Amino acid sequence: MWLIALFDLPTDTPEARRAYTSFRKQLLKSGFKMLQYSVYARYCPSEEKAKVHHNRIQRVLPPDGEVRVMSLTDAQFAKMKIFHGKTRGAPERVPDQIEMF
Numbered sequence: 001m002w003l004i005a006l007f008d009l010p011t012d013t014p015e016a017r018r019a020y021t022s023f024r025k026q027l028l029k030s031g032f033k034m035l036q037y038s039v040y041a042r043y044c045p046s047e048e049k050a051k052v053h054h055n056r057i058q059r060v061l062p063p064d065g066e067v068r069v070m071s072l073t074d075a076q077f078a079k080m081k082i083f084h085g086k087t088r089g090a091p092e093r094v095p096d097q098i099e100m101f
Contacts, residue, residue: 002077003050005032005040005057009065019062026060033092043094047071 005027010016030053032040044050050071057069074094082091 001044001047001050001074002072003032003042003044003053004035004070004072005042005067006070007038007065007067009038009062009067016062016064019064023060023062023067027057030056035092041077041092043074 007023009020009023011020027040030042032042035041042053044053054069057067061067
């Protein structure tokens with residue numbers, strides 16, 4: 001399954017920018033990849049693993065703004081349509097091996 005984190009965080013003050021940067025770095029450290037600005041995704045081999053990442057995101061939430069997390073099955077994620085302008089990028093792929101941590 002895929003875990004998608006979508007967020008809208010303020011960056012109008014130095015403190016808010018630090019909170020935004022810290023949250024984004026925590027997502028990257030947890031294995032999320034950027035799909036678009038403020039939209040990150042991570043493959044999870046099981047619901048239990050997805051729950052671990054749900055809890056991790058909840059622990060590092062910034063004080064302001066909004067964060068949404070949704071789960072998609074691999075089949076649902078594969079049905080996503082990607083439209084590009086003039087340049088095309090490769091779609092995300094399922095990792096070759098299962099991550100243990």
